[in-house]
Amino acid sequence: MTARNVTEQTFEAEVLKSDKPVLVDFWAEWCGPCRMVSPILDEIATENSEKIDIVKVNVDENPNLAMKYQITSIPAMKVFKAGEVATSIVGAKPKPALEADLAAYLS
Template sequence: MSARAVTESTFEAEVLQNDKAVLVDFWAEWCGPCRAVSPILDQIASEHADKLDIVKLNVDENPGLAMKYQITAIPAMKVFKGGEVVQTVIGAKPKPALEADLAAYIA
């Protein structure tokens, strides 16, 4: 199981109305660090699918959401719970560091 893509049209249903915590990976095709962190997020998505959903949002294709959530640098990851942002993680990190950041949602 890997992280699935969301768009401005599916964001509300997939993220804001989700019962589980959802990590949104704000990324772009041209972003090298985004591509580096992508397989790590896919691993976390498959290992913790029961507790945390992970979705990807292309900021170039969905500029309205990038602006709404004040994405100024990518990769940026935001954890949503109950429709609200509860945590922000900026930058590519190795898997242990990401898992530590997300411990409250995957432990």
């Protein structure tokens, strides 16, 4: 299972109204560290699909979302729970570090 793309049009339905926590990966094509994190997030999505949803927002294509959630550097990840930002993670990290940051949602 890979992280699916979400747009300004689908964000509310897929993220804010989700029954389970949703990690939103804010990224862009030109961002090298974003490309390093992407396969790690896909692995976490596959291994934990019943506990957390993982989606991607391209900041170049969805600038209003990037502005609304104050994304100033990427990769930036935010975990939404019940429509609110519960956790923020900035920067590329190896899988064990990301899993540690997400432990509350993966257990």
